[in-house]
Amino acid sequence: MSQKRIFTIILFAFCSFGFAQKSKIDAIYSGIPWFDQNGNTVSTHGAGIIKENNRYYLFGEYKSDDAIDFTGFSCYSSEDLYNWKFEKIALPVQDSGKLGPNRIGERPKVMKCPKTGEFIMYMHTDDLKYKDQCVGYATSKTIDGEYTFQGPILFNGEPIKKWDMGVFQDTDGSGYIITHSGNLYKLSDDYKSVTEQVVKDMTGQCEAPVIFKKDGTYFWLGSGLTSWERNDNYYFTATSLKGPWESHGNFAPKGSLTWNSQTTFVLPIVGSKETTYLFAGDRWAFPHQKSAATYVWQPLLVSGKTISLPNYKQSWQINLETGQWSESKLKGKTIPNSDNKKIYCSGLWKTQNTDKDSFADKSSDEKGASFSVDFKGTQIGLYGVARPNGGYAQIEIKDTTGKTIHSQMIEMYCKYSESSLKYLSPVLQKGTYKFIVTVLGKHGNWYKKDGTEFGSSGNYVSIDKIIVKK
Numbered sequence: 001m002s003q004k005r006i007f008t009i010i011l012f013a014f015c016s017f018g019f020a021q022k023s024k025i026d027a028i029y030s031g032i033p034w035f036d037q038n039g040n041t042v043s044t045h046g047a048g049i050i051k052e053n054n055r056y057y058l059f060g061e062y063k064s065d066d067a068i069d070f071t072g073f074s075c076y077s078s079e080d081l082y083n084w085k086f087e088k089i090a091l092p093v094q095d096s097g098k099l100g101p102n103r104i105g106e107r108p109k110v111m112k113c114p115k116t117g118e119f120i121m122y123m124h125t126d127d128l129k130y131k132d133q134c135v136g137y138a139t140s141k142t143i144d145g146e147y148t149f150q151g152p153i154l155f156n157g158e159p160i161k162k163w164d165m166g167v168f169q170d171t172d173g174s175g176y177i178i179t180h181s182g183n184l185y186k187l188s189d190d191y192k193s194v195t196e197q198v199v200k201d202m203t204g205q206c207e208a209p210v211i212f213k214k215d216g217t218y219f220w221l222g223s224g225l226t227s228w229e230r231n232d233n234y235y236f237t238a239t240s241l242k243g244p245w246e247s248h249g250n251f252a253p254k255g256s257l258t259w260n261s262q263t264t265f266v267l268p269i270v271g272s273k274e275t276t277y278l279f280a281g282d283r284w285a286f287p288h289q290k291s292a293a294t295y296v297w298q299p300l301l302v303s304g305k306t307i308s309l310p311n312y313k314q315s316w317q318i319n320l321e322t323g324q325w326s327e328s329k330l331k332g333k334t335i336p337n338s339d340n341k342k343i344y345c346s347g348l349w350k351t352q353n354t355d356k357d358s359f360a361d362k363s364s365d366e367k368g369a370s371f372s373v374d375f376k377g378t379q380i381g382l383y384g385v386a387r388p389n390g391g392y393a394q395i396e397i398k399d400t401t402g403k404t405i406h407s408q409m410i411e412m413y414c415k416y417s418e419s420s421l422k423y424l425s426p427v428l429q430k431g432t433y434k435f436i437v438t439v440l441g442k443h444g445n446w447y448k449k450d451g452t453e454f455g456s457s458g459n460y461v462s463i464d465k466i467i468v469k470k
Contacts, residue, residue, distance in 0.1 A: 025082045027315040027328040030296045031283060033408055035426045036076060036086040043290050044074050045282050048109035049267045052143045056081055059090060059108045059121065063289035070105030075144060081318060091121060091138050091147040098125040098136055099149055107165055113191040114173040120191045121147050122177060124163050134159035135177055155185060155194035168211040178209040184241060202245050212266040212277065214302050220245060221263045228286040228446050229454040230257035237305045252309040259312045260414055261296035271323020277302050279309060286446045291409035292392060299325045314421055330381055330421065332469040335373065337362045343466065345371045357417035361385045363462040367441025371463060376432045379469040381424040386414035389458030391443035395423055398434040413443060413456040419464050
């Protein structure tokens with residue numbers, strides 16, 4: 001990557017709005033954009049999490065809204081899993097080669113090698129047509145350093161030509177690479193090559209592979225192949241990594257599409273009283289993966305050989321000392337969508353109350369239609385209804401001078417109708433602001449290689465209610 005491009009990324013990361021969060025986020029919120037210490041959107045998809053020196057480090061895909069090309073792997077850190085600090089682009093676009101310009105780089109995962117103390121990052125590399133896939137690796141002496149790309153990781157002298165991948169570190173320090181379709185490879189002591197294939201083609205067409213372990217039972221999670229669309233993820237268990245692996249079906253309610261997410265990582269949070277298993281999922285919003293795609297982080301319930309996400313927790317808190325989690329609720333003054341004195345609508349907005357669902361929100365698909373709220377406080381949240389015809393909205397927060405201090409794109413598409421928090425602002429300095437939501441008049445669509453179309457059928461943006469925190 002050129003010095004000019006590196007400088008541009010750093011400048012954007014720190015100066016895009018000239019705005020920083022004034023105080024801390026108080027919980028894990030799923031399905032909404034997250035913001036770093038500078039008020040910029042956290043961009044870290046296909047991510048992995050690793051704990052080092054009492055900090056959590058999140059490595060992921062630093063996405064673009066313009067193309068699927070590799071634009072670098074980002075690194076963020078946090079002390080509480082709520083508030084994220086942008087550290088750097090940990091692995092930038094290379095001048096040439098597997099992670100050079102016009103290439104694919106996905107699903108980075110970092111493990112610390114017990115033998116050498118080095119940090120090893122693994123990733124999927126490919127061409128733009130997904131015809132040149134392999135598992136690559138990069139190294140760094142420090143967790144938050146810039147990683148040096150080393151090329152493909154080799155097994156019997158050849159690259160592992162697979163795409164979706166993950167990693168697993170067992171309790172004895174052994175490292176493993178997992179790939180789609182149920183393949184598991186054991187790493188050498190220095191984590192820089194593969195010594196054996198432990199499992200081969202355990203399951204067909206399984207993407208987004210994740211393995212974690214509890215009490216001698218291994219859990220293998222994966223998703224179906226539906227391009228950027230969400231689906232019902234499923235899992236297997238075994239008492240040995242070699243198997244046999246037993247299929248258990250879905251771990252979230254059928255039809256929930258894993259609460260509209262795709263598995264990317266499971267983080268055990270070990271405390272003095274309990275261990276909470278944090279399910280980390282991606283909620284894609286193609287093509288606006290940088291601006292509108294979000295994350296679904298949920299406490300995964302584990303009992304014997306059973307795992308589940310029985311219901312969707314909009315927000316929850318974790319005690320890192322005890323390992324115990326609890327549900328939380330966004331508190332503040334509620335403004336219903338029927339309050340025309342506080343919510344000013346411009347353009348055509350209709351109350352939705354159809355036979356198809358029971359929601360009574362207002363929505364519009366008219367490009368340029370908007371609504372605004374003048375508020376005094378430190379945070380504002382928008383609840384809306386996502387539907388199969390949902391589209392993109394642009395959010396702006398202006399100060400009393402009319403200056404835009406925060407801007408964010410959000411998406412309101414879902415294959416089934418659901419109402420939830422769609423946006424929560426960064427924490428603002430207490431003051432008076434104007435909140436504006438504008439219908440962009442566009443939505444996401446994409447296609448599988450066989451021509452199957454996915455995505456929204458319309459451009460609707462919804463308002464269910466507004467919450468203002470003092």
